[in-house]
Amino acid sequence: MSSRREFISQASGVMAGAGLVLAQAQPATAQQATQAAGRSKLDEVRARGKIIVGVTSEAPPFGFVDDKGELVGFDIDVAKLIAKATFGDETKIELFKQGFATRWPNAQNGTIDFGIMVTTVYADRALQVAFTRPYIDSGIVVVVKKDSPIRMIADLNKPEYTVAHLTAPVQEERGKRLYPNAKFLTFDAISSQFNAVKLGRATAAQLDAPVALYYIKDNPDIRILDEWLTDVTGNAVFLRPDDFKWWLFLDTVVAEMLGGSLWSAYKTAYKKWFGIEPRHARAVQTTNKG
Amino acid sequence: MDYLAQTAVLLAGLFPKLVAGFLVTLGIAAAAVPLALLFGLLLLAPRMDRRAFICAPTIGFIELMRNTPLLVQIYLIYFGLPLLGFYPSEFACGVAGIALQHGAFLVETYRGAIETISQRQWDAARAIGMGRFKAFRHVILPQAILKILGPLGNQVIVLTKDTSLVSAIGVMELTMTGKMAIERSAVSVEIFVTVALFYLVLTTALGGAARLIEHRAAGRH
Numbered sequence: 001m002s003s004r005r006e007f008i009s010q011a012s013g014v015m016a017g018a019g020l021v022l023a024q025a026q027p028a029t030a031q032q033a034t035q036a037a038g039r040s041k042l043d044e045v046r047a048r049g050k051i052i053v054g055v056t057s058e059a060p061p062f063g064f065v066d067d068k069g070e071l072v073g074f075d076i077d078v079a080k081l082i083a084k085a086t087f088g089d090e091t092k093i094e095l096f097k098q099g100f101a102t103r104w105p106n107a108q109n110g111t112i113d114f115g116i117m118v119t120t121v122y123a124d125r126a127l128q129v130a131f132t133r134p135y136i137d138s139g140i141v142v143v144v145k146k147d148s149p150i151r152m153i154a155d156l157n158k159p160e161y162t163v164a165h166l167t168a169p170v171q172e173e174r175g176k177r178l179y180p181n182a183k184f185l186t187f188d189a190i191s192s193q194f195n196a197v198k199l200g201r202a203t204a205a206q207l208d209a210p211v212a213l214y215y216i217k218d219n220p221d222i223r224i225l226d227e228w229l230t231d232v233t234g235n236a237v238f239l240r241p242d243d244f245k246w247w248l249f250l251d252t253v254v255a256e257m258l259g260g261s262l263w264s265a266y267k268t269a270y271k272k273w274f275g276i277e278p279r280h281a282r283a284v285q286t287t288n289k290g
Numbered sequence: 291m292d293y294l295a296q297t298a299v300l301l302a303g304l305f306p307k308l309v310a311g312f313l314v315t316l317g318i319a320a321a322a323v324p325l326a327l328l329f330g331l332l333l334l335a336p337r338m339d340r341r342a343f344i345c346a347p348t349i350g351f352i353e354l355m356r357n358t359p360l361l362v363q364i365y366l367i368y369f370g371l372p373l374l375g376f377y378p379s380e381f382a383c384g385v386a387g388i389a390l391q392h393g394a395f396l397v398e399t400y401r402g403a404i405e406t407i408s409q410r411q412w413d414a415a416r417a418i419g420m421g422r423f424k425a426f427r428h429v430i431l432p433q434a435i436l437k438i439l440g441p442l443g444n445q446v447i448v449l450t451k452d453t454s455l456v457s458a459i460g461v462m463e464l465t466m467t468g469k470m471a472i473e474r475s476a477v478s479v480e481i482f483v484t485v486a487l488f489y490l491v492l493t494t495a496l497g498g499a500a501r502l503i504e505h506r507a508a509g510r511h
Contacts (some may be wrong), residue, residue: 167466169474185380185460188469192458201374 009140040245041113050092052221053079054106054115057097062118062235062274063213074210077269078135081262082114082237085253104128107238114239114250118208121236130241132251134234135258136270136278140174141195141212142225144204152227157181157203164193164202171206174229198222211272217275233265259283297480304471304481311467312488318381318463319452319492322388323446329393334400355394361455363387368459384456392449399445402428403437436507443500447493453491464488 045051055075056063063073082091085133107129120138121131122207142163144150156163156179164185165171175184184186185202186195194215196202204225207215212224237250257266259281270278355363361453364387368380378386407430415425457466470483472478 167469167473187460195369199369201372
């Protein structure tokens with residue numbers, strides 16, 4: 001196992017090229033110095049005067065490049081809220097674009113101060129990195145046309161229906177389990193899945209809940225089934241596992257966003273990207289479903 | 291060694307799926323090649339017509355098909371036809387997209403070859419009493435075919451590789467099968483190399499066949 005990993009990491013290292021290595025080298029060195037001094041990231045960040053945040057540019061509406069060529073998205077807005085909470089200025093931030101596979105080592109070795117990039121909390125991941133409480137609910141939902149006869153997931157289980165999946169194998173497995181009689185169509189892009197439903201190529205599609213909300217904002221002819229395909233999961237900020245002071249600060253900021261002093265700013269960002277208001281963590285706790 | 295053994299096991303397990311994907315790729319190519327050849331032939335006469343009202347729209351259409359990306363055309367056919375109330379299968383949409391674009395390239399290949407035959411050949415044929423059609427059939431065409439064979443072989447190889455684009459509309463061909471396997475196993479380089487080898491086998495065979503046909507045809511004279 002280890003020899004294979006080494007091979008892959010060597011091969012990908014060569015391909016990644018010198019640019020990436022250079023880009024990562026500087027913050028990493030700075031971090032090693034502080035680690036040696038035994039200081040928390042919180043002290044380091046305050047001394048530096050800006051936060052280095054690991055983000056993605058490949059997952060609308062969380063992090064993507066807009067028409068003007070700027071990196072925007074809900075995750076980016078939440079990261080800016082955290083910068084504002086830290087320095088009173090949302091521009092004291094450096095967005096560090098990273099791949100999904102490199103987010104863990106970058107958080108662990110201090111290349112980034114924290115990461116926020118559509119990251120679902122799973123127990124096994126929490127062995128590798130620390131998570132704050134989730135800043136948004138997620139889960140897999142089914143979208144159909146507004147006038148579709150489909151009401152529940154079981155309704156899809158007929159040969160005359162077609163469901164659009166992403167190449168991710170979990171989607172196909174879910175399909176085989178929950179609607180084995182339906183036809184499956186597989187695409188390599190989320191937008192193709194959505195378009196398949198919109199243009200009548202497919203009856204339904206499996207999408208991440210926030211992604212579905214984002215698309216539906218501009219496509220009122222599509223709706224989300226009330227019944228979800230998965231349990232509600234949470235997307236959270238992740239960071240080094242051994243820095244309690246830093247974790248406590250970030251978790252406090254997230255808690256304040258979800259139902260405290262930062263609620264209105266958080267609500268504005270949420271509404272901007274998903275078209276609906278988020279649930280207030282304290283006021284409407286009892287309506288929490290899932 | 292550990293790595294090699296693991297990769298071998300993984301690829302051996304994947305092999306039947308890749309072969310199934312390969313057969314779909316073959317099917318797309320086998321359907322698209324004759325369609326493209328035919329489509330090219332159909333457009334040849336209007337393309338070479340000297341009357342502007344026939345020739346100009348044909349040129350416009352050919353340029354449109356040649357100068358827009360095949361992937362965009364495939365998306366347009368697949369997602370655009372439903373807007374008009376037609377729902378052809380993803381396989382049919384893929385084959386149609388490939389045949390249309392490659393057919394447009396082939397018209398120009400045919401035309402180029404015919405136009406390289408000197409005007410004197412025409413004159414000579416007519417001088418010995420052949421009609422326009424007979425001159426084309428017995429003097430121009432046999433020479434033009436020789437010139438077409440080389441570029442034609444190229445076109446067929448390019449077409450075969452272009453079949454990978456129909457993975458974008460959900461046809462489970464070789465590339466899509468590879469992508470699915472990568473999502474499942476998180477092993478990327480090894481699977482892509484294997485997929486590439488499948489294409490290489492196919493295109494090498496096609497290239498060899500094309501050269502063989504070319505040699506034979508050339509040897510006839």
